[in-house]
Amino acid sequence: MRLELDEARRLTGPNLLWEHPGAIVDVFIAGIDKNAVVTLWQRWATTLLTEFGWQQKTTYRLHKEGANLALSAPMDALYCACDLAELAWHCAVAELQSAVTPDWRQRLNELQLELAEERNPELIALLQAAHQHNVSCIVDDDEVSLGMGKSSQTWPARALPALSSIQWQQYQDIPRAFITGTNGKSTSVRLASHIAKAAGFVAGVTSTDFIRVGEDIIDTGDYSGPGGARMLLRDPRTELGFLEVARGGILRRGIPIDAVNAALITNVASDHLGQYGINTVTELAQTKFVVAKGLDENGTLVLNADNKLVVEQGLQLDKKICWFSTQESNPLIQGQLRSGKAAVFIRDKHIIYALGSDEECIAALDQVPMTLNGAAQHNVQNALGVVGLCKAMNLSTQAIYEGLLSFGSNAQDNPGRGNFYDTKGIKVLVDFAHNEHSMQAVVKTVNQLPAKRKIVMFSHAGDRSDQEICDLTDAVIALDASLYVVTELQRYLRGRELGEVPQVVAEHLRQKSVPAQKIQFATDPLAGAKIAMNYAQTGDVVLLFVLSEREQVHQYLSQ
Template identity: 80%
Template sequence: MRLELEEARRLTGPNLLWDHPGAILDVFIEGIDKSTVVNVWQKWVEKLLTEFGWQQHTTYRLHSGGANLALSAPMDALYCACDLAELAWHCGVAELKSETTPNWQQRLNELHGELAEELNPALLTFMHEAQKHGVSCITDDDDVSLGMGKSSHTWPVRELPVLRDIQWQHYQDIPRAFITGTNGKSTSVRLASHIAKAAGFVAGVTSTDFIRVGDNIIDTGDYSGPGGARMLLRDQRTELAFLEVARGGILRRGLPIDSVDAVLITNVASDHLGQYGINTVAELAATKFVVAKGLDAQGTLVLNADNALVVEQGLKLENKICWYSTDESNALIQSQLKTGGAAVFIRHQHIVYAMGNVEENIASLDQVPMTLNGAAQHNVQNALGVVGLSKALNLSTEAIRAGLKDFGSNAEDNPGRGNIYEINGIKVLVDFAHNEHSMRAVVKTINQLPATRKIAMFSHAGDRSDDEIRHLTDAVTELDASLYVVTELEHYLRGREIGDVPQIVGKYLQQQSIPSEKIHYAGDPLAGAKIAMDFAQPGDVVLLFVLADREQVHEYLTQLDNR
């Protein structure tokens, strides 16, 4: 029997289990009925809450490996809730294993003292008053703020202003949107901000790569969680915000804010399964769609009608939807046109936006550089989604056109995503794609381009299973390349030894009847890029999947181009 607590953490926003803040436990359960374990945990929670003098409630979610167990709590008692939920787990495990019960009375006495230090009733009153006045209130461990952008003001959570002195009418919101999906999130937020800039806005972006206001990158790193959203919305320069929301942030903390004007979901495909109890793509789809909980009543949900998992989830919702598709004859597109709904689609290589029978020709694909004249179908879809999102935010058609035409497939506009280099007659495409769905999309793009020979450099992170590594490698072999360069990712070994992943890849390539002389190895992506470029000749197309050392590879290619 396995009863193991993996993690206890705080939920600060609407999340997969419910819309309340509180504590969540991720637990592994094997060799015993999961519902029995949950019932014992809930019994202990109820007992401890009664002894503690607390009135809260619980919920749970079962999955193939165990369960997620949640306990509600006010925002000023989340740490205490984590400790109490964890104590109930340990007591329940002891009961199920017929072991000595922990001294829960002593631990509750300790928690009383810890709760007294954590409680901040003035903060809860402050948040309640903000809600009553219809003013956005954003909180974290250290600070609380009212309003967004230019009107935003921030105070330490223990140094709040006198309520009667607050001029509530001063604090305003700014237009804001969530962007999520398995692939295309970062490209979409960057393109959307480019369009917003063309419309005259100072647009803010949070993403897995950086946080940026206008043209100023505030910091690099993964800012796709609540911390990045708070930082951006509190920045007084921000006039419109595009918030990339990743799966991990949703599962770790919940949504970064409670309310947005529009949501874009690009697609759902298999990636990072097995984390936080998300073990199937259907469960992943449900996780991605948590963002719909943050949509205002009048807001628009922009959805990919070409992705079956997105369609399945979208049809369950009552929200106003703008569907987009590369196929005008898609049944959902046709339904929108007949019922007066919003749709974005391709007609004769042109992007068309329609609201019922009123249509606008936005741009032809040969005017949108990121689509490579339509060869990059994944970027055609990204463009369609962002057009729908921009319309939902009331950005002008002129700005949308200008942004689409000006957004390039280069390392300046969209670093690491479909970057094209022309070097001495050799076409080079650099991309960060790292899951099967995105890698196949990029390979499909390369196969649309004229090429004397094709050359591929790629690598995989060590936290992929052996089977996943083989599936990812399968995607690359669809190139039928003249040379495959397999590189090590020393900073992404994630439990494996150096050489493990390249060995799996090389062996699998040979099993696919690729001769060993077509397989080369490199110690890192920069070394791999050099091998690929040394082999390439004019007329060749080189595909570099660069998961690390992106800046170094860009600098190397730029130097080659300048020779």
């Protein structure tokens, strides 16, 4: 029998389990009925809540390896809620194992003291008043703010203004949107912000690479969670916000804010399974669709009608949806047209936006650099999704057109995603693709380009199984390259030994009948890029999957 606590953490926004803030406990359960364990945990949680004087709710989610157990709580008592949820777990486990029950009464006395220190009645009063005045209130451990953009005002969480002094009418929201999906998120937020710039707005972007307002990068790193959203929406320069929302942030904390004007889900495919109890692609799709809980009452959900997992989830929702597809004949597109609803699709190699019978031709594919004249189908879909998103945010058709035409496949506009270089007659494509879905899309693009020979450099992170590494390598083998350069990723060993992942890759390449003379090894992506380029000749196409040292590779190719 396995009854193991993995993690207890705070939920600060709407999340996979429900819409409430509170605490979540991740547990592993094996060798015993999961429902019986969860029922006992809930019974203990109810007992402890009653003794503690709290009127809170509990919920749970079962998965293959165990369960996620959640307890609602006020925003000024989330740490205490984590401790209480964890205490209920330990009491339930003790009962199941016929062990000594923890001294929970003593622990509750200690938690009362901790709660007294954590509570912030002024914060709760401010949250309630902001809700009554329909003003956004953004909260973190240290600061609280009202409004967004130029109207935003921030105070220390322990030095809040008197409610009587607040001029509620001065606080306004800015247009804002969520963008999520397995692939295409960063490209989409960058393209959307580029279109907003063409419309004359200062757009803010949060992403897995950086947080940016206008042309100014505030900081680099992964800002696809609540922290990046708060920083961006509080910046007085931000006039529109495009918030990349990644799976990890949704599962760890919930969505960053609970009211957006629109949300885009680019696609769903297998990636990062096995974390936080998400073990199947269907569960991953459900996680991505948490962003729909953040739509305001008039908000639009922009969905990929060509992605089966997105379609399955989208059809279950009662939301205003804009479907997009590369095929005008897609049944969902046709349904939108018949019912007078929004759709984006391709007709005769042109991007069309339709609202029922009213149609607009946005741009021809050969005018949109990121699509490579339509060869980069994944970027065609990214463009369609962003058109739907920008229309939902009331950006003009002219701005969308100008933004699509001026957004380049280069390291300036879209660093690390589909960047093209042409040096000495050798075409080079650099991409960050790192899962099977995205790597297949990039390889498909390269296979449509004229080439004397094809050369590829690639690598994999160490936290994937041998089978996953082989599956990813199969995506690369579809290139039928003249040279495969396998690189080490020292930053992403994640428990593996040096040389272990390249060895798995090399063995799989040999099993797939790739001759040994077509396989070379490199110590890092920059070294691998040099090997590939030294081998290349005029007329060749070189594909570089660059997961680290992107800037160094860019500098090398630019020279």
